[in-house]
Amino acid sequence: MFFDPLYFLFALPPMLLGLWAQFRVKSAFSKYSQIRTNSGINGAEAAKRILLRGGLQNVTVEATRGSLSDHYDPRSKTLRLSEEVYGLPSIAAVGVAAHEAGHALQDKEGYKPLRLRAVMVPAVSLGSNLGPIIFMAGLFLAGTIGTTLAWVGITLFAAAALFALVTLPVEFDASRRAKELLVSQGIVSSAEMEGVNAVLNAAALTYVAAAAQAVMQLLYFVTLMNRRDS
Known part of the structure; x- marks a missing residue:
């Protein structure tokens, strides 16, 4: 392969x-972490102000280890921010924090793509890990059994590709909310939004790249099967 x-x-x-996205x-992030x-x-x-404004007093904001390890956990209603985001009054920090707070607001509102992504997690874990293995096993087996097994692997991996696509509107919407709230809450000025946009748009590109990688790998698997059957 x-x-x-x-x-x-x-x-x-x-x-x-x-x-390129990374x-x-x-x-x-490095550039705008230096700008207060x-x-x-x-x-x-910034996160607490946005959460309070959104009526989310039950969401906890806490620091976590790791670089750019920021995330919102809907199960425990916890917004975890990396140390470089949690305590620094930088443009990059408030941009990332507001983005994660945007996910908490999505959770409260029952944002459908976020709910769909949460439902898909078990299938994605199975598909991303076992899908390629099952596909390759089926590809090298002869006859109907091999063909069936290969398509089972493709179907499983398709769930991972779909998950990556569903993630796009979730992340784009969180960034949109963040940009609006940062200005409306007086956390950053209109002039400072250039830095916020640079950080969040770059982060969005990583999700586009992940979706492209998943889709292209899926298409590669399908192409191999079509070439085998021809």
Whole structure:
């Protein structure tokens, strides 16, 4: 598989996009982590202000280890911010914190793509791990059994590709909410939004790259099967 030129035709473009996206995220976050907000509000304070405004007093904001490990846990109603976001009054920090708070607001409102993504998690865990293995096993087995097994693997992996696509509106909407709330709550000024946009748009690109990688891998699997059956 790894020495198939066709594989690189499918895999290389999204891989390059992913590398470019990671570079943009690190570059933008590093740059705007050095620029202090005029309001002096840090990431934790920004998140709490947005949550309070949204009537989410039951959501806890806490620090967590790891770089850019920020996330919202809907099960425990906890918004976890990395140390570089939690305590720093930087443009990058409040942008990331507001984005995660946006997920909490989605949860409260029952945002349908977020609910769909949560329902898909068990299938995605199975599909992303076992799907390619089952597909390759079926690909090298002869007859109807091999064909059936390969398509089972493709179907399982399709769930992972679908999950990546469903993630896009979830992340885009959270960023949209963040940008609106940061200005309306007086956390950043209109002039500071250039930095917020740079950070959140770069982060959004990583999700686009992940979706592209999943879809292209799925198409590669389907192409192999069509080539086998022809």
